[in-house]
Amino acid sequence: MIKDYFKVAIKNIFNRKLRSWLTMIGIFIGIAAVVALISLGSGMQKAITSQFGKIGANRISISPGGAIAGPLSENLGSGILYSSDVEAVRNVKGVEFATGPIAAYVELEFNKEIEYVALMAFDDDTKTLRYMEEMGLAEVEYGRQIKTGATREVILGNRIANDLFDKPIQVGNSIYVDNYKFNVVGIQKKSDSSMFDTVIRISKKTAEDLFERENPSNIFAKVDDNYEPTEVLGKLEKALRKEHNVDEGEEDFTIEIAADVIESFTRILTTVQILVISIAAISIVVGAVGITNTMYTAVLERTGEIGIMKAIGARNSDILTIFLIESGMLGLVGGLIGIFIGVGIGKAVEVIAKAAMNSNILQAHFPWYLILGSLLFSFLLGAIAGTMPAKQASKMNPIDALRYE
Amino acid sequence: MFFDFFLIACRNISRRRLRSWLTMVGIFIGIAAVFTLVSLGNGFEKALIDEFEKMGTDKLFVQPGKGFFSTPGSLKNVLSDYDLELIKKVKGVETAAGMNYKIARIEFKDISKYSWVIGISTDPEEKKLLFEMQNFKVAKGRELESSDKYKILIGAQIAKGLTFDKEVDLRNTIKIDGIDFKVVGILESMGNPQDDQTMYIPLETEKEIFGEGENLDYIMAKTSFNADQDRVAADIMKTLRREKGVREGDENFNVQTSAQLIESFNTVLNIVTVALIGIAAISIVVGAVGITNTMYTAVLERTGEIGIMKAIGAKNSDILTIFLIESGILGMMGGLIGVLIGVGIGKLVEVIVKTALLIDYITPEITVGLILGSLAFAFVIGAVSGTMPARQASKMHPVNALRSK
Numbered sequence: 001m002i003k004d005y006f007k008v009a010i011k012n013i014f015n016r017k018l019r020s021w022l023t024m025i026g027i028f029i030g031i032a033a034v035v036a037l038i039s040l041g042s043g044m045q046k047a048i049t050s051q052f053g054k055i056g057a058n059r060i061s062i063s064p065g066g067a068i069a070g071p072l073s074e075n076l077g078s079g080i081l082y083s084s085d086v087e088a089v090r091n092v093k094g095v096e097f098a099t100g101p102i103a104a105y106v107e108l109e110f111n112k113e114i115e116y117v118a119l120m121a122f123d124d125d126t127k128t129l130r131y132m133e134e135m136g137l138a139e140v141e142y143g144r145q146i147k148t149g150a151t152r153e154v155i156l157g158n159r160i161a162n163d164l165f166d167k168p169i170q171v172g173n174s175i176y177v178d179n180y181k182f183n184v185v186g187i188q189k190k191s192d193s194s195m196f197d198t199v200i201r202i203s204k205k206t207a208e209d210l211f212e213r214e215n216p217s218n219i220f221a222k223v224d225d226n227y228e229p230t231e232v233l234g235k236l237e238k239a240l241r242k243e244h245n246v247d248e249g250e251e252d253f254t255i256e257i258a259a260d261v262i263e264s265f266t267r268i269l270t271t272v273q274i275l276v277i278s279i280a281a282i283s284i285v286v287g288a289v290g291i292t293n294t295m296y297t298a299v300l301e302r303t304g305e306i307g308i309m310k311a312i313g314a315r316n317s318d319i320l321t322i323f324l325i326e327s328g329m330l331g332l333v334g335g336l337i338g339i340f341i342g343v344g345i346g347k348a349v350e351v352i353a354k355a356a357m358n359s360n361i362l363q364a365h366f367p368w369y370l371i372l373g374s375l376l377f378s379f380l381l382g383a384i385a386g387t388m389p390a391k392q393a394s395k396m397n398p399i400d401a402l403r404y405e
Numbered sequence: 406m407f408f409d410f411f412l413i414a415c416r417n418i419s420r421r422r423l424r425s426w427l428t429m430v431g432i433f434i435g436i437a438a439v440f441t442l443v444s445l446g447n448g449f450e451k452a453l454i455d456e457f458e459k460m461g462t463d464k465l466f467v468q469p470g471k472g473f474f475s476t477p478g479s480l481k482n483v484l485s486d487y488d489l490e491l492i493k494k495v496k497g498v499e500t501a502a503g504m505n506y507k508i509a510r511i512e513f514k515d516i517s518k519y520s521w522v523i524g525i526s527t528d529p530e531e532k533k534l535l536f537e538m539q540n541f542k543v544a545k546g547r548e549l550e551s552s553d554k555y556k557i558l559i560g561a562q563i564a565k566g567l568t569f570d571k572e573v574d575l576r577n578t579i580k581i582d583g584i585d586f587k588v589v590g591i592l593e594s595m596g597n598p599q600d601d602q603t604m605y606i607p608l609e610t611e612k613e614i615f616g617e618g619e620n621l622d623y624i625m626a627k628t629s630f631n632a633d634q635d636r637v638a639a640d641i642m643k644t645l646r647r648e649k650g651v652r653e654g655d656e657n658f659n660v661q662t663s664a665q666l667i668e669s670f671n672t673v674l675n676i677v678t679v680a681l682i683g684i685a686a687i688s689i690v691v692g693a694v695g696i697t698n699t700m701y702t703a704v705l706e707r708t709g710e711i712g713i714m715k716a717i718g719a720k721n722s723d724i725l726t727i728f729l730i731e732s733g734i735l736g737m738m739g740g741l742i743g744v745l746i747g748v749g750i751g752k753l754v755e756v757i758v759k760t761a762l763l764i765d766y767i768t769p770e771i772t773v774g775l776i777l778g779s780l781a782f783a784f785v786i787g788a789v790s791g792t793m794p795a796r797q798a799s800k801m802h803p804v805n806a807l808r809s810k
Contacts, residue, residue, distance in 0.1 A: 029694075116657050249515075283435070290695040293428060
């Protein structure tokens with residue numbers, strides 16, 4: 001029975017080929033735009049979470065008070081973290097590991113060219129290195145890591161080595177960091193977000209000795225698996241309050257579970273995405289109105305046919321179903337074509353962005369639920385858009401319908 | 406003659422009222438969306454330019470860093486008091502003043518948080534320049550005087566209680582990093598939360614409590630009457646290069662003219678607006694496809710009529726014109742409704758942004774040009790999307806047309 005309904009619906013769609021195509025164009029343009037935007041948005045979120053995904057819920061980040069603009073804006077905040085704070089953090093029960101890197105802007109000179117870049121100085125022991133590798137911050141593509149105890153060794157972010165200067169820098173070259181000569185021992189692998197591609201790394205000891213800097217710009221800590229991170233966070237706050245000699249509510253530092261920081265970042269991204277997608281979704285609404293219009297026309301044209309069907313025993317619900325299936329099919333096929341085009345656009349943007357911005361951040365991502373959801377959505381959309389015309393058709397008086405022209 | 410064509414078109418549109426409405430819905434949704442975005446984008450651009458014009462076009466901005474939009478205050482110890490004196494001596498510079506930025510812990514009646522604290526010069530001439538450029542006006546109390554040390558000027562929203570949940574008045578005490586400051590003046594609102602929730606203290610005090618030494622974060626200069634902006638900017642660069650002993654291209658500072666600043670803001674703004682409008686315009690395309698569809702149906706339905714018109718002497722061009730006018734009217738009526746809705750949405754957004762986000766900048770810029778342009782655009786869209794069906798109608802063979810049903 002339902003198979004017959006489908007046959008009737010498909011036959012009718014084919015009967016007015018041009019009009020069906022135009023109606024479906026309306027749907028597939030909108031679906032294509034929305035699918036492309038969602039795939040790029042979720043690809044971007046995926047890139048960000050995979051960058052920080054290794055961070056997990058047991059990572060804690062401590063920043064000086066007021067450094068609300070990220071780790072490299074430490075000059076901006078009035079709070080200061082001290083090297084002694086790192087010790088204090090390490091001594092808190094439940095903290096498995098803690099490190100306090102120094103971050104700074106430095107002058108970089110290579111081949112008589114001068115540029116200004118961000119510097120990160122981590123401890124050079126194997127434990128810190130392993131910690132950074134776990135966070136995906138330290139993968140070296142060429143060369144090697146900084147040797148423990150080495151003083152004038154530097155590792156360059158991928159874009160600093162390849163794009164910043166007229167001539168690419170290679171392992172073994174010498175560069176000047178704030179007028180001190182350094183030997184390039186490694187070049188980092190390109191990261192998914194460009195954040196770590198524009199940073200240079202030296203050992204913390206070297207930064208302390210040469211640049212007379214000792215206060216860490218942040219402290220990163222890892223909580224032992226046997227302890228509850230929020231509990232340890234409370235203990236850390238208490239310890240640092242004591243260390244900084246401040247009362248509760250007057251802290252000049254901020255402690256956060258790292259995952260929360262990422263979450264607040266992705267929340268902003270989601271808001272922007274929702275705005276853009278809803279603007280694109282307007283065209284789907286317009287497409288749906290197009291389906292309604294086409295279906296009203298179809299009902300009008302087929303009034304006589306409806307009369308005959310009713311006269312030979314079709315129930316109201318049969319007529320309703322036939323027209324709903326028809327409009328649903330228009331939506332579904334439109335959606336199917338839209339998904340194909342959307343996937344194409346998403347991939348094209350990915351390739352263009354990669355070539356133009358030299359960054360992997362814009363990646364089109366097509367999870368199965370996006371494809372399936374879009375199909376289901378477009379079928380429902382078609383059916384809903386066809387509801388009013390279908391109801392009109394089903395409620396026709398057979399005698400009036402037969403008499404009609 | 407032309408008037409008759411118009412009458413025929415109008416009669417035909419109102420004859421199939423439901424379908425005409427649905428077709429117009431498709432167009433007006435799209436036009437409304439685009440109209441809203443264009444008017445908001447233009448309004449925002451105008452507000453920005455107004456802001457710059459209030460500042461005056463005879464201003465230059467000297468800041469650390471190479472790029473355009475670095476967070477003020479994140480690069481310290483690039484510019485100094487000495488540089489300010491040098492800049493004042495550059496030919497064509499009438500006067501110059503420095504500012505420092507910090508995010509510090511502020512406290513009022515046991516409520517403490519982090520906020521921007523800006524150090525401004527209290528030297529009468531420098532202060533005058535800063536007030537002029539930042540558009541500061543004291544609403545209550547007085548300005549900072551050169552004898553002031555721990556005195557503070559607060560933004561309008563701080564006074565209203567938006568920062569501390571409590572209203573702040575003259576002679577109240579606010580703590581900055583634990584040091585007491587007395588409120589001597591409240592500024593007039595500048596129309597955005599960032600500026601209106603900032604505190605201003607004497608520059609010398611700022612340097613003292615935050616240990617800034619000779620550092621300046623930002624230097625603004627006013628050029629003398631008739632001076633060539635670009636030349637003065639180049640001279641300042643030259644002076645600073647000589648003082649710091651760096652070659653051209655290696656600077657860690659930059660000078661921008663008002664015109665350059667406006668341009669760089671505009672470029673970013675235009676990219677965002679164009680992207681959003683492009684996405685919204687997709688729905689207009691879908692609406693246009695709807696018009697094409699409706700017109701094809703109309704041509705099909707009126708085949709007999711076309712045959713009769715041709716039989717009694719209508720030329721091909723007459724038929725073409727009648728159908729083009731009809732689809733053009735569909736587009737324009739849709740456009741008219743769309744413009745009305747667009748004006749409404751724009752105003753609604755303005756009210757919401759003003760009350761919820763406290764930003765005055767988002768005002769839709771609705772001009773006669775924009776309205777007429779949208780209407781003309783909608784008419785053209787209608788006519789263009791009706792072209793194919795209209796040609797089909799005009800090329801019909803009268804005998805075949807008469808024979809059809």
